[in-house]
Amino acid sequence: MNKEHISEKIKLAVSSAPHIQDNKKSTKKTMFLVCFALLFPTIGGIYYFGIYSLVVIFVSVLTAITTEYAAKLFRKQEFKMDGSALVTGMLFALILPPRTPIWVVVIGVAFAIAIIKESFGGLGYNIFNPALAARAFLAVTFAGIMTSWISPVSNILTMDSVTTATPLSESFSYAGSTSELYMDLFLGNTGGCIGETSVLLVLIGGLLLLVFGIIKWRIPTIYIGTVFLLTWIIPGQDPVFHIFAGGLFLGAFFMATDYVTAPMTAKGQYIFAFGAGVFVVIIRLYGSMPEGVAFSILLMNAFTPLIDRYVRPKPYGYIPPEKKGFFKPKNKLEKRVKNDKD
């Protein structure tokens, strides 16, 4: 009977409110959706630079997961297949030159996971984007390998390749008209990293992320917009060329938007994206390297904690303190807290 059914024998679970969670959102789902979006640049990489790109990506992902497992074992933590290692592995492979030797790939991705991610505390605690930091690490240690580029291949099964210059390097020359150059850059028919050349495919992936609600429009738009505006203002530069060439789109949609290493507030994201855009232009035009996307994002990653500390949303019901003179005095509440401490 009813009376027996509800009895003291049933153990009730007690937990804090809220008692429901949004099951449409989870870390794992987010990561796998990013991986799905990354499939588009991946397809481009295989199409333009041959099946070897697939091998690079495969090795990179496998090493990333293995390294994460080993690191978790070492740190005596539970290994969770949350997909973050998968994203790092894929992203890292996509920003390598097409003919990077396998052993370099393994070293790079192991560095990304073990040093950049896990030694800082694992998912959510790393200051720098693991894939980009490892890319920077390889750029200084294996400078030769990391700057040897090839032209898109005619047959994806072949290992034969023709060395070429990337659009951004000084020795780059193009035979056709400007509109043909734009078209080649847009489709990805040019030298560069595995996943960065095709603006079109990166854009498809990026728009998917926007549609899924994984990323917000703020960082990619402001980042690309800043580069466009600055190269437009600076005489002798072609803004369209600058936003299409190199890895700006890949960086803007997939790396600058990395949750962990970008600011969390809307205002902070504007500052972050604008700063990254400025750095790209400075490095490309005045630096010793042809491409500046990776370093621009890494530099702004370093600023992220600072931005998050000082750029905070105005709380509901906040009354701004009265302005006195040129400098704003600290607000009353903060002062009171300080006095309480004394």
Add this chain to the structure above:
Amino acid sequence: MSIFDKNKSSGVHPPENKKSSNKPIEEALIPNKVILPLSQHIGAHAKIIVQPGDSVKTGQKIAEVGGFVSAPIHSTVSGKVKKIIQIVSSVTSSTVDAIEIESDGKDSWVKLKNEKKPMTLSNDVLLKLIQDAGIVGLGGATFPTHVKLKPPPDKKIDTIIVNGCECEPYITSDHRLIIEHGDKIVKGLQLIMKIIDCNNAYIAIENNKPDAIDKLKEIIKNLNANKQKITVKCLETQYPMGAEKTLLKRILGKEVPIGGLPMDVGVIVQNVGTIYAIYEAIYNGKPLVERVVTVSGEVNEPKNLLARFGTSAKELIEQCGDKKPDANIVIFGGPMMGISQISFDTPIQKGTNSILIKKDDKQLESNCIRCGSCIETCPMNLMPMMYVALVKKRKYPELKECYIENCVECGSCAYGCPAKIPIVQYIKTGKSELQRMRIKK
């Protein structure tokens, strides 16, 4: 509503699950015994004025106000006072004194004094009637209503907002109350407008209750309200629309200052349930002994029951066709802010608007990935994840600099967190630690 609306509030939209929205209010059975805690409101505990062994009638006062911010308590059945016991409070989860009354099954009421022309009474008399009826805010905060209706003289109230949003999933008690007793609510509202001498009122309802909106609009159209202006405001369905600060901003575009009350910007927010109780108290002389409670979730027949305070959750669940076998959480209140109970025997009290039965299916927390979704959804524009980090590091004083006291614990952040971090739990810990530090000083 456009994205450029400055008053647009953030928040989340959990599945509504209002299973009982077309079930009429049913009177629950009179229980064999009731347990009435002495603290069913915010403020000082009520003082007992009966002895064990006394026989009481339904509606008889058994505990008197214990201070300025306090409310009396009435017997909800007729019978005999058995003993004074200690029970675990359904709100604070600490022990409180409670009166156990055994019902004689007759439910004989005390003599009710009904007012023929309440609008001609003086405000002090009306406030006294409200106080004597033991009315508190029935939206869940249970602040004594007579105190709220008597703001300090330096605060001029120009607007009353009647909160019929009921933004919490599952709960339908206010919705049914509007549909079945809309006329009484409007009459009650007119009384309040008279008491605080204010001629402008809004009744706020979310657009997922079109029947309630139509009903009220019709009543107000046929109303000969001389100069009192009542507007029904249809709002988009969004949690936490019914939180008074969010509601105030959405309707009037004003923000309550940090640490302040709505009366600081000249507004009083009242729940529809409270207003219905005021009507009953003044027009029918009926003290607050019962309320509409939605029983929903994992029960076979979700219902809206008019239940006496002190009835155990078990009895009400049984009247709704029993719970489903694997449900193991009993929540008083909604799924977003309700409090999970330790026993099926916990009695309902004035602030209990719903009994929700659920399965324990919460996922465990993982690392924060700093996605910022908690910041986007916070209706108070705070940075909830920061509180988690600070509480984990035990840096409690810093919480104050981040305006933790501004948090209304609505749970939007924790609901939408992809890492499933119980953010509200950390915030509650932080707040209580701050409180403790303050007491130590």
